[in-house]
Amino acid sequence: MKKNKDNKSETRRNFLKNSALLGAGALASTAVLSSCSTDVESTGEKVKLLTATGELVEVDPSQIKKVRKEKLSELSERGREGLVGHHWTMVIDLSKCKNARKCMSACQGAHELLPHQHHINVLQMQDTPSTAPYYMPKPCFHCDNPPCTKVCPVNATFKRKDGIVLIDNERCIGCRFCIAACPYSARMFQWFEPDYTEEERNRIYDVELNVPQKKGTITKCLFSADRLRKGKLPYCVSACPNGVYWFGDKMEDSVTNGTSKETRKFSELIKENAGYTYFEDLGTKPQVYYLPPKQRTFDYEPVDKVMKEDHEGEESTHSNAKH
Amino acid sequence: MSDSKEKEMKAQSDGFEQIREDLIRPLHHNTFGNQIYIRVLIFFILMGAIAYGHQLLDGLGLTAMRDYSSWGLYIASFVFWVAVSLIGSLISAILKLLNQNWSSPLSRISELIALGAIAMAAASIVIDMGRPDRVLNIPLHGRIQSPIIWDFLVVNTYLVISIILLYLPLIPDIAILRDRMTDVPKWQKKIYQVLSIGWQGTQEQWRLLKRAIWIMIILILPVAFSIHTVTSWLFATTSRTGWHSTIFGPYFVSGAFVAGSAAVVIAMYVFRKRHKLQDYLADKQFDMMNKLLVLTMLIYLYFNINEYLVPGYRWGRLDGAHIYELFLGHEAPLFWLTQILGLVLPIFLLLFKPMRKPLPSMVISIFVLLAAWTKRVLIVIPTQFHPQFPIQNVPESFMHYIPTWTEILITMATFAGALLIISLLVRIFPVVPIWEIAHEKGYHKIFKAEK
Secondary structure, three states: OOEEEEEEHHHHHHHHHHHHHHHHHHHHHHHHHHHHHHOOOOOOOEEEOOOOOEEEEEEEEOOOOOOOOOOOOOEEEEHHHHHOOEEEEEEEEEEOOOOOOEEEEHHHHHHHHOOOOOEEEEEOOOOOOOOOOEEEOOOOOOOOOOHHHOOOOOOOOOEEEOOOOOEEEOOOOOHHHHHHHOOOOOOEOOOOOOOOOHHOOOOOOOOOEEEHHHHHHHHOOOOOOOOOOOOOOOHHOOOOOOOOEEEEEEOOOOOEOOOOEEEEEEEHHHHHHHOOOOOHHHHOOOEEEEOOOOOOOOOOOOOOOOOOOOOOHHHHHHEEEOO | OOOOHHHEEEEEEEEHHHHHEEEHHHHHHHOOOHHHHEEEEEEEEHHHHHHHHHHHHHHHHHHOOOOOOOOOOOHHHHHHHHHHOOHHHHHHHHHHOOOHHHHHHHHHHHHHEEEEEHHHHHHHHHHOOOOOOHHHHHHHHOOOOHHHHHHHHHHHHHHHHHHHHHHOOOOHHHHHHHHHHOOOOOOHHHHHHHHHOOOOOOHHHHHHHHHHHHHHHHHHHHHHHHHHHHHHHHHHHOOOOOOOOOHHHHHHHHHHHHHHHHHHHHHHHHHHOOOOOOOOOOHHHHHHHHHHHHHHHHHHHHHHHHHHHHHHOOOOHHHHHHHHHHHOOOOHHHHHHHHHHHHHHHHHHOHHHHHHHHHHHHHHHHHHHHHHHHHHHHHHHHHHHOOOOOOEEEEEEHHOOOOOOOOOOOHHHHHHHHHHHHHHHHHHHOOHHHHHHHHHHOHHHHHHHOO
């Protein structure tokens, strides 16, 4: 019985092998035929290619068809590709945040935002009436299953190979569906024309910095993709005086503290401190982790949660933070 | 030919002529009041256009929308217009397929409303775009994963089908106008000439026409259901409290039939009075139409109870905040006015026959239609003030939504736009289909003889 079964599977294996050979033969013959018909001379050189199934094959360069690609500027092209081989992650230590807000101002300066536009926003939180309040910096969580990129009708917001969720404000049509879809309120909209000089406005757009900002498009935290390209830590991470931020690469399982420059194993840091992400039940797989606000040795001083409106009305508040 | 047969022919011929004259007569009268009315509509559209010009120049910041309530009146209006447009399919397709002959005088009214509404739905969505100059990105870079693309596809499909479904049954009527309306300006004659596409009323033409109409009636059904279901998915596919509901599709579709039926009752009343069509838009039509309205409202009420009672019972962290806001909080006055004056009370009143007479039912329908609009405001806007994280470090104006003049003027212009489309079309085309009525009364023998 067992033998019979073995036999059977043997024959099946043979059959599969044969049919695979047959298929390969058919493919090869059509390839030969097509190469005949296209009159491309074989160069004798071989190019190594990785197939979709993970096999390494050698083919003649003449067999390679150019993939039709969208015409994009060089900055956009590399910006959409990302830094392949990395998976960026951020760890925010809530026990350290003293509401210095240096992260917010550094971020607003770099991305040329208004005082009320927060790629990173330090919130005042209190989980239950009996627990102590704490400060919580909140950037974009660069989810691995981002609800925002899913709903974008024109691929203006997208997830790169290194995990960063970016915005292309030269593509965005301003429908704001991504704002509706984001459960973390990470996105904001340029409701007015940013206050630029003609020269500033006409700068070449850098998708990794999202500058210049454009009226009628979305803006949000980019994990400082431009800084990462230069091998530097993000603006907010470097600006923090209190050691709140750890930033690093999950593929290396290491994160570096922006203040102390200490580097630690990411998995250990999370495990030792009971790190967590927000609203895991939504299935978004955020890539920003939090360490709980425990053993704080400083005072919590509540500040006004509402910004003062400019006396000249809101329209005039769009003087840029960088000025 | 026997005497009795000749008499019958004469009676049929007279009957048909009567119908034809009744329905064509309004096209000859361009009253002073009507001219003023058209100019008022154009005035509102111009005001909206000026406001939109400002919005184009200065940005969507001229509206009350901000980062938290990033969808406002425009999206609420969009949903409203999509909802109203569904009535074309209900009356022209569903009732026709169910052999409800009483509704044939209403088919053109409903198709006109559908066309005006779907055109304004398309306009509203472009008005809401931050970069309308990039509208071509949708076909150029469209991603089929996005519900906006689904909406884009079905809205355009429905617009095309609505135009076809309005036009096809018009062809024999246009041919009648081409032959009868000889005292009209040249451009109008030209329109009849072109649009009647050589209609002579031959048997072959009738066969083709009826077949084409039949195909369109069946085609429009899935598209109509899709368009509003997909519109509801713009909300239901997000993970926001008050939106992420599995019944949003049928909830929206049933609400759409309520809004559309109310719009039809109002339009019936206006045309009955203005065009003196009490023989065609008779009390029977009002009675039946209002019964239909009650039926749709009962279904809608059922979905409303589901939609509010379940999260209200569960009272989760965000559900609770959202429901509290609607039931007892800031939105409570508008919520209860909408639900009581626009749904519960109309259902109750329309159960009584005298209330289904033209005048009272028209008044009730105005409330229903207004409530249909405020209901969509209540669905779209308050939810956005209950995000997962608290709203902090933004100006006061980000925390509530009070529409600005810019968006009020633009929204009013879409109303004027829908009315203008309908009003201009009924200036040159009969608002009640001539041939359908004639067929129904059994005058088709005569009708065929007419060239």
